[in-house]
Structures are given as C-alpha cells and as structure tokens.
Amino acid sequence: MSIEKNVQVVKDFFAAIGSGDKQRVLTLVAEDIEWIIPGEDWPLAGTHRGHTELEAVLQKASKEIEMTYPKPPEFVAQEDRVLVIGVATGKIKATNKPFKDDWVFDITVRDGKLTKIREYIDTQALARASEKP
Template sequence: MSVEKNVQIVKDFFTAIGSYKEHDLLALVADDIEWIIPGRNWPLAGTHRGHAELAAVLKKASEEVEMAYPKPPEFVAQGDRVMVIGVATGKIYATDKPYNDDWVFNMTVRDGKTTKIREYIDTQALARASETDGPVT
C-alpha cells in the first residue's frame, strides 16, 4: 500500500478510538494485532494481543483514565511505518490525579490493517498519577 493509504488507515484508527466504534476499530486492525503499552504501576501497561485484548484495554481505558488531546497529532510515515506524535492530558480516575503525557505511537500497517502498535509514553507521569499516596510532582 502507499504511504498515504497507510497514514489514512492510522488516522481512521484514531478516529475510531475517539468515537469508540468497536466494529470500525476492529475492521482496521489485523486479527493478531499487538499493542505494547510500556510501564508499570498504571492501569493500561502491558502487551495486548488480538481483537479481544484490544477491545478489553480500550474498555479499561475508558473506565480508568480520562484523556484529552489539546492539539491534533502529527503523522510521519515511511513505508509500512507510521509514527504518530502527540500530547494527552487528563487524570487517573482512581486517584483523581492529573497527568500530561507527550507520546509517540510507532504503528505498522500491512495489507490495509494495523498489525503492531508500540507506544512511547511518559511512563513516569502516568505512574505518578496512578500512585495512591503522595503528591503528584
């Protein structure tokens, strides 16, 4: 596929997440999708594989993390790789603590489907916001 089509698939993926249209989202990802969210001590960290785990982590995100995107992300692509660069703000519901997360998603698109997502996020900010004791710094 062309780089432009790969970027459009990734943009469609983010649109489907934003509106959480599960059917539309799953149509954009391979059956064996792998989404790696780094970190420890915050609700979404881990490696999530397949449609069921993808749906589960997105459901968990909606229940545990408030997210807003103060500006549109930037898309940079070469071949089957699309990098998405952005900022998320919000809070962890369990602690009511805010976070500010500069992030990059490294996404692979093959045969018209997203096959792999590797997030690079501010794990420290998210872990601090997830702590149940002590102030956020």
C-alpha cells in the first residue's frame, strides 16, 4: 500500500476508537495485532495481542480513564510505519487525579491493517494519577 493509504488506515482507526465503533476498529486491525502499552502501576500497561485482548483493553480504558485530546495529532509516515504524535489530558476515574500525557504511537500497517502498535507515553504521569492515597 502507499504511504498515503497507510496514514488513512491509521486515521480511520483513531476515528473508530474515538466514536466507539468496535466493529470498525476490528476491521482495521490484523487478527494477530500486538499493542504494547509501557509502564507499571496503571490500568492499561502491558502487551495486548489479538482481537480479544484488544477489545478488553479498549473496554478497560473506557471504564478507567477519561481522556480528551486538546488538539489533533500529527501523522508522520515512511513505508509501512506511521507515527502518530499527540497529547492527551484526562483523569484516572478510580483516583479522580488528572494527568497530561504527551505521546507517540509507532504503528505498523501491512495489507491495509494495523499489525503492531507501540506506545511511547508519559508513564510517570499516568502512574502518578493512578496512585491511591
């Protein structure tokens, strides 16, 4: 696929997540998707593989975190990789503590599907917001 098509697939993926369209999300990712979310001591950290684990982590995210994106992300692409650069603000629902997270997603697209997502996030900010008193 062309770089432009890869970027569009990633944009469609983010739009599907934002709208809560679970079926659309699953059509845009490979059956063996691998999503790596770094960190410890916060709800979403770990390596999530396949559609079942992807669905579980997205459901957990909606239950545990309130998040907004104050500005649209930037997309940078080369061959089968798309980097998505953005910022999120929100709070961890269990603690009601706010966070600001500057992030980069490193996404691999093959044959029109996302095959790997590696997040680079502010794990310290998220872990701090997840700490209970």
